[in-house]
Amino acid sequence: MLGFLQNWLPVNASEHGPMIDQMNALVHWLMFVLFVGWALYFVFVLFRFRASANPRASYEGAKSHVSQYVEIGVAVVEVVILVFFAIPAWAVWVDPVVDPDNTFEVRVVAEQFAWNVHYHGPDGVFGATNIDLITPTNPMGLDRTDPYAVDDVTAINQLHMPLGADVTVLLSSKDVIHSFALPQMRVKQDSVPGLLIPLHFKPTMVTPPESRFPACNADKTCWEIACAQLCGLGHYRMRGFYTVMEPDEFDVWMAEQVAAVMPQQPAAEDAEAPAEDGDVQAGDDGDEGEH
């Protein structure tokens, strides 16, 4: 069944992903068996008991107890799936065991219609943000005067992360509800205004080069951040990109980004528009962020 479903499912590239797919396969087995079983019975009965073949109906009808066994069977399978798969799996999903030496934290702030990404940089602390500082070039409202913010890196519609790390995305929203979906990671979480929701997963596969932005854009095999919740007229194009990199590759990339924003860098004007640099280009939709 899993093989069958995989005809449609996207690649599976996270640690918890196979478990979700397997559960999906299991439930679809239950559905399949029930449906096919009843369908065979159904077709047989319609044929066998058509009026011309059975002119006088039987008042009693069926006398066997098979149906009760079927119902009990369904209930038992559901209990098994619930108790042994669904509930434990959810516990791990919302509250995973994290290796403290191998974590990677990033903030994602959704807005109509873009994903703002905020890395804490080498100091490991997110700089302060302030709603009054929001400008088109500083959509996070990052306060660069905060010492923690100096090395922070921001990006629009581009999310990078290292392979194999316990990724925590701290998800929030500036305006309305969005839903942060990474199909290949089997990840989806609503971003709810007023709440800061942590989201955990562990990528197990590096984004293939042809699926990375911007190379991917032409032949459409990108790894995308999809918005899954209706958020207004640009909902359909609220697309971002994410890239899973080898840890060393990621470190190099990150160092470049940090270098680009740190004040000791000669290019002084960069301090004003830190995020708009280097590889961290806005996606093709980024400029439409404010609507």
Add this chain to the structure above:
Amino acid sequence: MEIPYTVEPRPDTGLYNAKLGIWLFLASEVMLFGALFSTYILLRTGNPNWVQHPMDVPLATLNTMLLISSSVTVVLAWAGLRLKNFAQFRKYGILTLLLAGGFMVIKGFEYSAEFSAGLFPWTDNYMAVYFTMTGLHGLHIVGGMVVIAYLLGPGAKMWETEPERFTNRIEVFGLYWHFVDLVWIFLFPSLYLL
């Protein structure tokens, strides 16, 4: 064929139609106000910066007395009809109406005092809850006043033709009125005292 059990109760349910109807209506009202009370609890417990503005407790206490008295008078009005004493019904019916009117007038004073103190529904969520819930409750009072006024005025003609049915109507109205009263009994402590 006429509809049965409009006046006399159906033996197996022990109710006439309108009485069952009003109970069902009140059940839905419980859900309505239940949802609003849940909203209140949720917003209040979920907000660390919740502000509770001081309210005019004495006035509200007076209002509580008025409503409770009106619940008594409405029973006396109904009892009047049961005793075939239309004058008693009239007397207590009008008293009920006046008490309800008094409640609304006092509520009006309270509202205007709050407005002049700069407290509006959009000030914060406490005021929003306060105005929404007392406002909706006030609408229920006004609705009740319209009904009892009708039953005292043009509707009272039914007393001549179908006295039993008329008595039932007052009983049904009374059940509604008790409910409106009860809602206030919940609103008063939760909005003014807690």
Add this chain to the structure above:
Amino acid sequence: MSVPEETSVESHGHADHGHGEHHEESFIRKYIFSQDHKVIGIQYGLTSLCFLMFGFCLMILMRWQLASPGSAIPWIGNFLGQANAPGGIMLPEFYNQLGAMHGTIMVFLAVVPMIVGAFGNYVVPLQIGAPDMAFPKLNMASYWVYFVGGVIMLVSFFLPGGAANSGWTSYAPLSVIATMGQTAWLIGMVFLITSSLLGSMNIIVTIFQLRAPGMTWMRLPYMVWSQLVTSFLLLLAFPPLEAAGILQLMDRVVGTSFFMPSGLYVSGEVLEYAGGGSVLLWQHLFWFLAHPEVYVLVLPAFGIISEIIANNTRKPLWGYKALVYSGIFLGFMSFIVWAHHMFMTGMGTVISAFFQTTTMIISIPSVVILTALLISLWGGSIRFNTPMLFALAFLPMFGIGGLTGLPLGLAPTDIHLHDTYYVIGHFHYVVAPGTIFGIFAGIYYWFPKITGRQMSETLGKLHFVFSLIFINGIFFPMFLQGLAGVSRRLYDGGMQYSHAAPVLHWNAFMSYAAFGLLAAQLFFIVNFFNSIFRGPKAADNPWDATTLDMAATTSPPMGHGNFEVVPTVYRGPYEYSPPGAEDSFLPQHVAPKEA
């Protein structure tokens, strides 16, 4: 057939009887502001059929856009207005309006009024042997309040900014900051909710109070049971949405912030709200209604097809008691599963475990009901007339819809499937080839009773075959798109997204199937109107049925009152092919022969 109770009830009506013969009611009193449950039922039926067609047409526009995003809609595009579709090309704003209004209209203006307002009103009093609904004036009010609500919804398309555009779920804050159409939507909903409350009170009181002598609880046709449970759901689940609607109106109109948290930043500005509100509160209030609401959509359909299956297998329903208890249990449970629509809002382990468990539990009574209906077929002498075909197709179609609810009901699998087309596929299978087929079955079944004329079987069967093929063509590919992760409510159907690319070609296929489904409805429409005027006269008991609506009334039921004499009920509802009797059926009201 004279029984003591019967005469006592009759004597009440005496004064009125003599009266009615002299005094002709005016046209308006008789057909427009009628208090007769049968006329009101027909009013509900016709109005909601129009809304059903209208809701479908909105979707046809959307499906055009999905099949060929950004191409001009032929011909009709010219009439949609510059603000919606300049040059006939649909704007995203308009797509969102259509989506929100399709959902709203289908659920609140088409299916509920049809299945409760029309079938409940028309059939329930007849089936229990009542002269009318318990509160005829309230009944009339409930129709007209519904009508006004419908008009408000329709008019909202012409407001500046158009109709509501935040989905039928109207999630805050999007809905709070939306255009004026949302205010109209809220006001319209308050009317629709009020109408449903009046209607459901009336149905419950009617069933409790006006059952004919001998009509005990366990002799009620299953249709009546399903309407009873449904009415309780409406009565108790709708008020919280009414409360939510009032709160959202306050947020939009007065400027409170029930659903508005602090520090929102929209379109380059900080929003001026006091803040401190809760976004998820709206969702809780909404789904507390909307989950029971989905059973409101399907329970009466269970009722309709139960009648038809018993009638056309010519044998009693198997497990009548199981059906009744499952229906009641389903009703209870439907109040405590609502948050399975909210797994992705950041739910902890304990709460999600609770709602996953209740969701799995609620699937069991559905399985029991479906199983009982399937087993009822065993040993029957099955007639394949049009109502029966629709009723039979309901079973596997609802089966697909219900079974695909299971992976959605388990939170971990819902991570991947939530808000994708898988969900759209799931619930359309339960409401479209499910409930809509139930409605069609009911229309074909009661049509001869209502109009006194028969519909064409040939056209009916053509309608059935094409509808069945096309409707599967629309909805089945949605599961594949959903597995691929395609989000719902996408203006371009997923063109932007590369993960949608492998399944994108289905969009055109689904749209053509939808156009085909629309065309297939012509068989029905022609049949419907032609039969009203020119159909052959129907017999008094056209399907040889046992229930009072079919067997004890004339065809069509007479204008004043429902029965010549108050029927007395002697037996259960489905005495088909009883042993020893020469007839294939024993109506509920026929007195047993003296031994």
